[in-house]
Amino acid sequence: MAAEDIRRDFPALDRSSYEPPYSGEDFNYNCLAFVLGDRNNWWEPPGLFGHYWPPGFPEDVTVETVTDIIRLHGFVVEPYDITHLETDSIAIYANGSEWTHFAKFSNGIWMSKLGEGNDIKHLRLEDLEGEKYGKVVKILSRKSQRHT
């Protein structure tokens, strides 16, 4: 069922991205939590039904606010869409000014948590672009923790 659902929602994805499953489905965390290394909380403003939101930040889902949250974790906005093995990166997908999804680049591959579904690996950011997640609007990077 999971693979079938992924194939339907993201037709551009290569089958090897999600078969066999890289992880089980988990409704405890979403993609924002995943890219920041938290597998226990669903990061969304509480006023919008979320379960965790970092204190001190506006309770909205704008790209601007979430960029500030990600920067707090040591990431800086990349001027170019370039990723290296020596960097950890986070890509922000958005529809208009509101974020819809996040993917992280680590160990030379992009990874995503699909809603309350599975974690997957994908070769290209474009594989997830479309009706559900819109387009990649920003990439932030930091020096990989493994290369320090």
Next chain:
Amino acid sequence: MEQLTARSVKFSPSGHGLAHVERKPTRRPKAKNRRGLPLSGRFVPMPSAFTGRGALRAALSLSVDSVTVDRKAAILRRQAEELRSEFNTLSEQWRRDTQHLSLISKKVAHPGYLRIIGMGEAAVPLLLEALRNKPAHWFAALKAITNFDPVPTGSNPSAARELWINWGMEQGLID
């Protein structure tokens, strides 16, 4: 020692809607250790009558006949059976359309989810059953229909799920 200040919940006597009652603190016997000395601090053992379903029964007996609660639960469960087919269709539609969305605020705006909320109280046993069978973000619907939330701020979805299921069992809405 003033204890047992937790909020208890009952069905409204009118039979229309779920009502929530702040029960006044009741005085219960002080727990004692083997030497007969009173225990203090956070780890006071709770007598079985004050936990789980027994606690709800004890609480309800102070304010409402438990038979009324059972009858109300039975009525809701019967009404729920009439909605089951439509509920299953809507919930499956909702799951398919929203499972990959990253925002609960978008998930709960789905027409199927809103229709389920519109089913009212009779949908509560079905929602609790669905939640028990598979983790999903049914919390907003449960909260909207019951006007109640057993989940403390800061709890993650798994904790919320467990609390809602326990509440449903205590109310006799699911087994």
